[in-house]
Amino acid sequence: MRSIEESLRGAFREVADEVPAESVPPLILPARRRSWLSREAVPPAAGRARAWAAVASSAVMVAVVLGAAASLGSVLHRHQAGGAETAYGPEAPAAPVTAARGVPRYYVALTVATALGRAKTRSRASAVVRATATGATIATVAPPQPFDTFTMVTAARDDRTFVLAAERFPPAPQVRLFVLRIHPSRRAPARRAQLDALPVPYLEKGARAWGLALSPNGRQLAVASGIDSPQQLQVVDLASGSQHSWGGTSLCAGCAVTGLSASSGWISWTTDEQTLAFAGAGSVRVLNVAKSGADLMADSRPVSDVLAKTWPAWRDVVLTPDEQALVAVREVKTGPRPGHAAAASQELVRMSTVTGQPMAVLNYLPVRQGSYEQVLWTSTSGRVVIVSGTEPGASAGILRDRHYTPIPWTPGVLTAAW
Amino acid sequence: MRLKDMESDEFGPVGALRSPDPALPRWVTSDNAEAAVGALYQAHALPLIRLAYITLGDRASAEDVVQDAFCGLFKRWEHLAESGKALPYVRTSVLNGCRSVLRHRAVLRRRVTHQVDAESAEAVMLSSEERSQLMNAVQRLPTRQREALVLRFYLDLPDDEIARVMGVRPSTVRSTMHRALDGLGRILKEAV
Numbered sequence: 001m002r003s004i005e006e007s008l009r010g011a012f013r014e015v016a017d018e019v020p021a022e023s024v025p026p027l028i029l030p031a032r033r034r035s036w037l038s039r040e041a042v043p044p045a046a047g048r049a050r051a052w053a054a055v056a057s058s059a060v061m062v063a064v065v066l067g068a069a070a071s072l073g074s075v076l077h078r079h080q081a082g083g084a085e086t087a088y089g090p091e092a093p094a095a096p097v098t099a100a101r102g103v104p105r106y107y108v109a110l111t112v113a114t115a116l117g118r119a120k121t122r123s124r125a126s127a128v129v130r131a132t133a134t135g136a137t138i139a140t141v142a143p144p145q146p147f148d149t150f151t152m153v154t155a156a157r158d159d160r161t162f163v164l165a166a167e168r169f170p171p172a173p174q175v176r177l178f179v180l181r182i183h184p185s186r187r188a189p190a191r192r193a194q195l196d197a198l199p200v201p202y203l204e205k206g207a208r209a210w211g212l213a214l215s216p217n218g219r220q221l222a223v224a225s226g227i228d229s230p231q232q233l234q235v236v237d238l239a240s241g242s243q244h245s246w247g248g249t250s251l252c253a254g255c256a257v258t259g260l261s262a263s264s265g266w267i268s269w270t271t272d273e274q275t276l277a278f279a280g281a282g283s284v285r286v287l288n289v290a291k292s293g294a295d296l297m298a299d300s301r302p303v304s305d306v307l308a309k310t311w312p313a314w315r316d317v318v319l320t321p322d323e324q325a326l327v328a329v330r331e332v333k334t335g336p337r338p339g340h341a342a343a344a345s346q347e348l349v350r351m352s353t354v355t356g357q358p359m360a361v362l363n364y365l366p367v368r369q370g371s372y373e374q375v376l377w378t379s380t381s382g383r384v385v386i387v388s389g390t391e392p393g394a395s396a397g398i399l400r401d402r403h404y405t406p407i408p409w410t411p412g413v414l415t416a417a418w
Numbered sequence: 419m420r421l422k423d424m425e426s427d428e429f430g431p432v433g434a435l436r437s438p439d440p441a442l443p444r445w446v447t448s449d450n451a452e453a454a455v456g457a458l459y460q461a462h463a464l465p466l467i468r469l470a471y472i473t474l475g476d477r478a479s480a481e482d483v484v485q486d487a488f489c490g491l492f493k494r495w496e497h498l499a500e501s502g503k504a505l506p507y508v509r510t511s512v513l514n515g516c517r518s519v520l521r522h523r524a525v526l527r528r529r530v531t532h533q534v535d536a537e538s539a540e541a542v543m544l545s546s547e548e549r550s551q552l553m554n555a556v557q558r559l560p561t562r563q564r565e566a567l568v569l570r571f572y573l574d575l576p577d578d579e580i581a582r583v584m585g586v587r588p589s590t591v592r593s594t595m596h597r598a599l600d601g602l603g604r605i606l607k608e609a610v
Binding site: 004005007008009010011012013014015016017018019021023024025027028029111112113124125126128137140142143145148189190412 | 452453454455456457459460463464465467468469471472477480481485488489492548549552553556567568571572599602603606
């Protein structure tokens with residue numbers, strides 16, 4: 001009998017090993033509907049009285065949210081007057097956001113399981129496909145094995161194609177790029193998202209992806225990679241697999257680039273798909289990807305004045321697709337006043353690439369430690385922008401003509417792409 | 419916030435919320451079912467797919483069964499996360515899914531004259547004669563006995579856990595295991 005047991009163990013193991021670890025497909029989850037008054041909200045032992053108390057407190061919450069929503073229109077001005085702390089309240093509207101007109105209907109958010117401020121080491125981010133106006137979850141995709149987390153996301157302009165960078169945690173760090181195609185109208189939730197590895201090889205051993213930008217038609221992918229900092233910029237033709245690399249200098253010398261979270265923030269394509277804009281050497285530069293060459297700084301030209309002499313004064317610099325404006329977050333320091341220490345604040349500005357001068361300050365908010373805005377999407381002219389703040393609001397919204405409208409959001413979103 | 423920054427401890431402790439599974443990070447709670455189920459999938463998908471593969475002998479069906487099991491977990495996450503029942507639930511779902519596939523195949527076999535498309539794992543994969551005989555013998559056992567063998571000798575689960583997954587008492591597991599090994603010995607002797 002003993003020998004049969006041993007043989008069984010061996011046979012099962014050999015058959016099981018025919019399924020390689022890297023062959024595990026990604027998990028694709030359906031949209032989940034939370035039951036109103038779920039078990040979490042009312043513990044089983046709580047009884048009916050507590051359930052009614054929960055209903056009553058929910059009603060109070062709704063009233064508070066409605067009150068807050070009613071005053072949203074004036075929030076921006078109160079900010080500029082220094083009245084409130086942030087324009088990004090945690091409240092998300094229950095009804096679809098009408099301001100979402102003209103903005104892509106779906107986005108992919110890299111989401112960890114808790115609010116960012118509470119995230120611990122090696123948080124694993126899944127890719128959650130959501131509707132912009134309602135916040136409804138269309139699908140959730142976990143990183144495929146052997147990868148532990150998604151770190152970056154970028155989108156084509158078709159609102160259906162996204163590229164994600166998946167990373168394996170140390171001691172064997174590894175990065176691989178995946179294309180995610182969404183089909184929101186499909187009935188079966190498991191068929192609403194399809195994740196496939198790109199035929200692009202793994203990045204250099206130990207290197208990380210620092211920037212990712214998919215061209216508007218989804219044919220070309222720009223990847224900034226390096227071990228400790230972005231050291232080279234590659235443009236990959238996704239149809240043919242051909243690659244072109246530029247390097248020779250650090251991409252970010254003297255400029256403020258937000259790094260991992262800024263998937264849309266510091267490499268951007270212009271509408272003609274021939275030009276790539278990036279932040280480097282303290283200014284925003286453009287590179288014609290159709291031309292030969294291998295030296296990033298020599299082959300590119302600046303389209304803005306030197307934005308910063310000291311880090312970190314500028315963040316999330318994005319060239320609008322029409323190449324006429326830059327949208328960027330500028331950090332402003334105010335001197336100490338009697339009884340007050342020096343303070344810093346951030347403002348989102350749209351500036352002209354022709355004059356190099358700010359055309360409009362879109363919003364203004366105080367800086368808290370570890371917090372900043374991300375510019376997640378801009379319209380062709382840069383007049384409509386989607387921005388997110390991390391702490392304390394952990395929210396995102398649409399800025400249109402200086403009017404900010406929050407969109408449904410969750411606190412654990414690292415970054416997102418439209 | 420940069421992900422790199424989050425790998426430091428600057429944000430301090432993350433609270434004492436109980437993780438549904440010891441293999442998951444402590445921050446995984448029922449607050450975010452998508453990420454929590456995703457993390458559970460990361461940790462357990464491979465052994466579960468292999469379990470289903472041993473039972474079904476077909477990779478595609480095995481992956482489908484596991485995918486469905488995690489989708490089921492995702493829908494019922496609120497009821498399972500905090501009670502630590504998530505992993506047993508998924509294992510049970512995988513076994514139930516395998517039974518459904520096998521039942522469906524049996525129906526197809528009765529209805530059509532030719533063999534169903536799914537090839538058995540041993541027919542395709544086995545290299546040694548001994549292993550082939552053994553797996554053939556395992557396939558001839560009743561479903562419950564086969565499941566008990568796989569849970570014990572592939573997943574190395576104790577009787578209590580097997581009982582939980584199969585929805586029977588531990589004493590039933592022991593008797594089922596005994597009958598399975600007896601039956602296996604008989605089948606192998608007949609083959610010789």
